[in-house]
Amino acid sequence: MSRLILPASWPAWLFSAKTFLASMLALYVALAAGFERPYWAMAAVYVVANPLSGATTSKALYRALGTLLGAAGSVLLMPLFSDSPELLCLAMALWTGVFLFVSLLDRSPRSYVFMLAGYSLPLIALPAVTAPGTIFDVALARTEEITLGIVCASLVHALVFPVRIGPALGAQAAGWLRDAGLWAGAILRGETDARATLERQRLAADIRAMDMLISQLAYDTAVAGTTRLARELRGRMALLLPLLPSLADRIEAVRAAGREPDGFEALRRDVLAWIEAGPGADASAADRLKAAIAALEPQGAEAEHWDGLVLSSALERLGEIVDVWQDCRALQAQIALGDTAKPWKPVFRQRRVVAPARHYDFALLAFSVTSVVLAILAACAIWIATGWAEGAGCVIMTAVGCSFFAALDDPAPQIRGFTVWMLVSAAVSGVYLFAILPLVHDFLGLVLVFAVPFLLAGRLVARPQFTMLAMLLAVNTASFVGLQASYSADFAGFVNGNMASVAGGAFALAWTLLTRPFGAALAARRLVHAGWADLAATARGRRNDNAEHFAGRVLDRLGQLVPRLAQGVADDVAAADLLAELRIGMNILDLQRARPGLPPALRASIEPVLEAVAATFGERAAAGKAGAPVPRLMGSIDRALQTLAAVPDHASMRPALQGLVGLRRAFFPGEPAPSGLAQARFRPAIAAE
The missing domain is CATH 1.20.120 (Four Helix Bundle (Hemerythrin (Met), subunit A))
Structure with missing residues (x-):
């Protein structure tokens, strides 16, 4: 009996089919329940869908929390500033910026809560700006419909062939x-x-x-x-x-x-x-x-x-x-x-493992967020100054487009794709709304006519390089069609509303090109310089640090630097070896920990070493480029090694010897051995890095 051979892409098609099933289930329930905007439930499915079932569940929870925060903000701010559009725009932009800043600090899937909370406020509040008394009902409806969509997505992906x-x-x-x-x-x-x-x-x-x-x-x-x-x-x-x-x-x-x-x-x-x-x-x-x-x-x-x-x-x-x-x-x-019943006992116990510490470039984060806030305010100013009836849609898409890609060094290409695919979504939605949907008379027919484009979009969502744009294509198409319980379509209103959204994406692109021209090179250079400054501060004892968190920061900087190295950064940045600096930092911390327990004379021999290391990295950070160690560094290391090796054994000296030998090998690997070390009267511990 021959075995069934499945194509290599079948998991992606299975994911797409499950996502489409969840979206149609959400749409059916929303229509049956009489929700005002059932397409929100359908769109929410594609926002949270992920090929991994647990990731879908987590993103669904985060979307629910973010929507609740955005809805609460709209209910809070709209009544306060309904009579002052300028103050409402300022409050809305600041709200978006604050939550976006928090999301950039988080850098985990949980960050979606805060980013969504930021741009959900204009998404919910601005359509109700002409009727502020309805804001609570609008916020409640938005929350209900999105919650329905994420519940359907979570259930389908968890129950139907779940991917663990x-x-x-x-x-x-x-x-x-x-x-x-x-x-x-x-x-x-x-x-x-x-x-x-x-x-x-x-x-x-x-x-x-x-x-x-x-x-x-x-x-x-x-x-x-x-x-x-x-x-x-x-x-x-x-x-x-x-x-x-x-x-x-x-x-x-x-x-x-x-x-x-x-x-x-x-x-x-x-x-x-x-x-x-x-x-x-x-x-x-x-x-x-x-x-x-x-x-x-x-x-x-x-x-x-x-x-x-x-x-x-x-x-x-x-x-x-x-x-x-x-x-x-x-x-x-x-x-x-998935074996949790079997107890696990570690073999490695010599030292603690690397902690998941993080490095943040607060200046660049603040600059990115400020750019988003100013983009929203500029779009609002154009809306108010021109009296554009559909201008709220432009502001909304400016906020969404800028927020989605704020974490990127060069968000312009992604915002360009976001705008282009939004235009494609508008065209596809127009064909459905005015040519196809008038021919559909029951829900089964609706499912059949939606199957092809949404299954294709779901297939692309499963491919990491297309995830974001394919998700936006599906969400925008569902939103632009604006499916409701009874068919109604106004061509002029459709064109005006969708063109306002496309204009918001185009404005976000133009603003980003104007205000963020730096790309990856600046961020990469700042990461390398931050590493040098970190080492200098550690050598001077200005950080109350431990080896696990120091190593975590270095590895986090490495994780941020590596993707940027492929984007044409300067040669001196590309040549930086943060793993070598990690070894140096661990040796510095060995010396810092050992120093308080040493006798005064021995402690005095270590201090020049730390001073010279701090001066070496301080000069690199100040000059903005790598350079040779300061001339006095090797001599100070050798004198400290000879001093510590010439006294009787003392437990507190072993970490100090470890750190000194590690620094000697890291800075001067080709130099001959320090003189006099063979006359040590005790067997020192090994050099740890």
């Missing part, structure tokens, strides 16, 4: 580990230049993308219990980013010294074979690898020499990577299976 987030997250994690394995393989073979800086940094961007999926796990009832496992996985994957380049540096240093111990190359081959074996690797292989790592640890006088110290650091990094990789495999498998 867990397997998608597991597959994404497996792909990430596969790419990280290629990098690890190059390092273990000694091919330290096998992966370009940008390719390594893309792994950080992929982790940032995983945060979006993790935030939606709680809304997928089948795998809601895996949220904690997903966060543990994300933290360990992020930890590999500083561990792998640290291992690469140590292997290079061991090989360059010409004193590679017997068995070290064989150990690297065994670790590589274990990584390449994937999830099917022998469960006991990791324990054998860790035993082999311990057997190569330098002993006696060798451990006090610079070469022994570097070898010990390489072995420590190798052991940590084996433990982290073991955890990642176990977590990825449990998430993919």
Whole structure:
């Protein structure tokens, strides 16, 4: 019996069919219930639909909350300023701007609540501006109809062939580990230049993308219990980013010294074979690898020499990577299976994982929001000055278009597409309203005539590169048709209303081209400079920080920088290696934590190191470009190493030695070993990065 072969695109068509089914269900219920604008319920389905069932549920909840906030704002502000159009416009623009700013700060699916709350106010309030006494009824109707649409979307996507987030997250994690394995393989073979800086940094961007999926796990009832496992996985994957380049540096240093111990190359081959074996690797292989790592640890006088110290650091990094990789495999498998009953115990316990901290460029965010506020005010001014009867539609689409794409460095291309597809929607709606719908006499006929365009739109929504524009095409077409219980169409009113909406998109485009010409280059440059300033402040002790949150900020900057690097930024920005700066920052924090517990003389030897590091990054931030370390940095590191190595063992000195060795290797990898280090009278701990 032959097996049925489904086309590769069938999940996208299934998603489209489910979305269309939900939209028709919402439309049917809205018509049966006698809602004034049933097309709002239909349009709401396409706004919240997502190929993943949990994502649909979360977006539905967020849309409901955002609509409630926008409706409440319209009910609050309209009576207050109904007699003063100018003040109403100012209040409306400020409301939109404040909520948009909050949404830009959130940067998770939850941000949709605030963005929607911002532009829902003009969407609800402005159509009622000539009859302010009806604003409560309008707001209530809007809320009811949108709630109906999102309930239908959530139910259909949750009950009809639901697509779970867990397997998608597991597959994404497996792909990430596969790419990280290629990098690890190059390092273990000694091919330290096998992966370009940008390719390594893309792994950080992929982790940032995983945060979006993790935030939606709680809304997928089948795998809601895996949220904690997903966060543990994300933290360990992020930890590999500083561990792998640290291992690469140590292997290079061991090989360059010409004193590679017997068995070290064989150990690297065994670790590589274990990584390449994937999830099917022998469960006991990791324990054998860790035993082999311990057997190569330098002993006696060798451990006090610079070469022994570097070898010990390489072995420590190798052991940590084996433990982290073991955890990642176990977590990825449990998430993919949705297995919450099986208890999970971490293997890696040496340090805390990377926290999901964030970096914000408040100046650029404020500039983007201010541009949106001024665009709304300018559109309102044109509306009031001209007395344009349909001018409210222009203001509404200006607010929607500017808000939707405010987070982009260069929103103009997206707003241009938004406007063009709005024009297409108007044309399609005109054909339906005046040529097709007059021939339809029952709901089944309505379903049949809507099937082709909305199924095609749903198919495009499932493709990430077209999601936003296809969603807007479906929503605008449903809204422009303006389907109601009984057929009525006024050609002049249709043209005037739709052209006002298109004019709003065109005005948003013109305003954006005028006020936001900078593109990705400015944002990328500011991200790199912010990293230098962060390192300088950390070295000076001006941040009450910890390693987990510092690493989280650096990785978040990386996640923001990588997409911009493909957009033609300056060469000095493209060459920036934030992973190297992450290693430096972790060493700085080692010194900062160790310094208070050291005797005064030893503490005094570390302070010049921190001053020189702060001066190095302070000069880079001030000059706006990378430069060589300040001349005194290497000497201050070497003197501090010799001072700390020349005194009896003290527990509080070990983190300080770790930080100093890490800084020495990060800034001066090609320089000879510090003189006098071989005379250390105790075996220091390994260098941690």
